[in-house]
Amino acid sequence: MKAVRLIEIGKPLRMEDLPAPDPGPEEVLVRVHAAGICHSDAHYRAGVSRVHPLPRTPGHEIAGVAEKIGANVKHIARGTRVCVHYLATCGHCAYCFAGQEQFCATGKMIGKEQDGGYAELAVVPARSLFVLPEEIPFVQGAIMMCSSATALHALRKARLQAGESVAVFGFGGLGYSAVQLARALGAGEIFAVDINPHKLRLAAGLGAIGIDAGKGDAAAQIMEATKGRGVDVALELIGLPASMDGAVRCLGRLGRAALAGLTRESFPVFPYDNLLNKEAQIIGVSDHLASELPLLLELARSGKLQIPAAVTRLIPLEAGAINAALDGLEGGTDHIRTVITP
Numbered sequence: 001m002k003a004v005r006l007i008e009i010g011k012p013l014r015m016e017d018l019p020a021p022d023p024g025p026e027e028v029l030v031r032v033h034a035a036g037i038c039h040s041d042a043h044y045r046a047g048v049s050r051v052h053p054l055p056r057t058p059g060h061e062i063a064g065v066a067e068k069i070g071a072n073v074k075h076i077a078r079g080t081r082v083c084v085h086y087l088a089t090c091g092h093c094a095y096c097f098a099g100q101e102q103f104c105a106t107g108k109m110i111g112k113e114q115d116g117g118y119a120e121l122a123v124v125p126a127r128s129l130f131v132l133p134e135e136i137p138f139v140q141g142a143i144m145m146c147s148s149a150t151a152l153h154a155l156r157k158a159r160l161q162a163g164e165s166v167a168v169f170g171f172g173g174l175g176y177s178a179v180q181l182a183r184a185l186g187a188g189e190i191f192a193v194d195i196n197p198h199k200l201r202l203a204a205g206l207g208a209i210g211i212d213a214g215k216g217d218a219a220a221q222i223m224e225a226t227k228g229r230g231v232d233v234a235l236e237l238i239g240l241p242a243s244m245d246g247a248v249r250c251l252g253r254l255g256r257a258a259l260a261g262l263t264r265e266s267f268p269v270f271p272y273d274n275l276l277n278k279e280a281q282i283i284g285v286s287d288h289l290a291s292e293l294p295l296l297l298e299l300a301r302s303g304k305l306q307i308p309a310a311v312t313r314l315i316p317l318e319a320g321a322i323n324a325a326l327d328g329l330e331g332g333t334d335h336i337r338t339v340i341t342p
């Protein structure tokens, strides 16, 4: 089979010809129909996030068809359309039992700690597979397993209640889903903060109120738009200290800021004004949970979460096209998501 692999950190990915892998007793061989290219894949290539050992096939946003079923697998039949929960977990440690399997002691990230979907075929644990309903195209199924799932987890960590207002900082892959998911969960006013006019137009198309952070302090604009009340929930999906600061400052009383963007930099928090006086909360968001995926799939199946073709770009399973897409992610791009369709 063909696979596009990370062979050396800091170098372009390369195509390799590999023998078709065989699934173990608890695994399934999936023929990949769509594999999303994620910002974290660019981090792996650059060495920002350490991938070891090499070579490794990246790709943690996978949808396809079950082709070969491990001997002990009962819940997935050959030919089933599937999408993949990107964590390969043990299922029996304390975190797995508690349904908090993103902290599984021996959990492995597919596409980082084991080979992923930049390939014609991928072996994944059967417990990471979810049936992909016919109504959901493979491309959407793949992307949903990362950006949409994390957006839903962030909204759930922020304990969004029906009628509450939401500010989404960053209208990229996560933000596009977050606005729709907030609406599906019954949110009232939704603000989308970005500096890219194209993305702000897309957000308005989904019914969000665009806030142009390039035209001044986003938190101040949100405070003005809410007549000084602030929002109930703010999501930070970029990983910038300035937008984390904005997400905290735009909160109203009892507001919750859920931070999902990755950064190692700090941002200022003024305890009295930002937190104590409002009884506001700052909440960390890491990955998502398998238990959230059935709701996500149902929202997509029923059309409440859509990722239309217009906001995705399809490329073949070719090293040149994939490296160019990773370059685009490093440089910032208008496309919401690039997806490999082998």
Ligand SMILES: [Zn+2]
Pocket (backbone or CB within 6 Å): 037, 038, 039, 040, 060, 061, 146, 147
């Ligand atoms: Zn991803």
Ligand SMILES: [Zn+2]
Pocket (backbone or CB within 6 Å): 089, 090, 091, 092, 093, 094, 095, 096, 101, 103, 104, 105, 106, 107
């Ligand atoms: Zn576990």
